[in-house]
Amino acid sequence: MKDEDIERCVISVNQAIILFILAGIAEIGGGYLIWQWLREDKPWWFGILGAIVLVVYGVIPTFQKFPSFGRVYAAYGGVFILLAILWGWGIDKKTPDVYDWIGALMCLIGVTVILWAPRH
Structure with missing residues (x-):
């Protein structure tokens, strides 16, 4: 593998990770704002802001370079x-307890397999 191919691969992996993190923060943050509005008696604008953030979350994954929506x-x-x-x-x-961390690690291993396993 050439140096430029390795560099392109590293950039691609880093971009994927950043987009996943941004999407997660948007989804969790938007959901949290709506939770605060409906369950914790926060003002109505928490719900509106949460809905806007959730729309942004829906857009972020479209910037991924992987061709398969499901994947x-x-x-x-x-x-x-x-x-x-x-x-x-x-x-x-x-x-979090040890089982939370073990479960999260198992999920991240699954992410790696789903995205970067060699396919023919």
């Missing part, structure tokens, strides 16, 4: 699980 969303699901655990830890102050 992108399947892989994103694994990233989402890790981000949800981190959100709960950082925002809701719910400390």
Whole structure:
């Protein structure tokens, strides 16, 4: 493999990871705002802002370079699980236990297999 091919591959992987993280933050953040509005009696504009953020979340995955919608969303699901655990830890102050971390690791292994397994 040539150096420029390796560099292109690294850029592609980094771009995919960044887009997954952005999508996850948007989905979790939008859902959280709506949760706050409906369950925690926050003002109505929390719900409107949450809905806008969720629309943005719907657009972000379209920037992925992978050709398959299903594959992108399947892989994103694994990233989402890790981000949800981190959100709960950082925002809701719910400390993940060892099983949360093991489950998240298993999901990330699945993401790697789904996206980068050699296919013919």
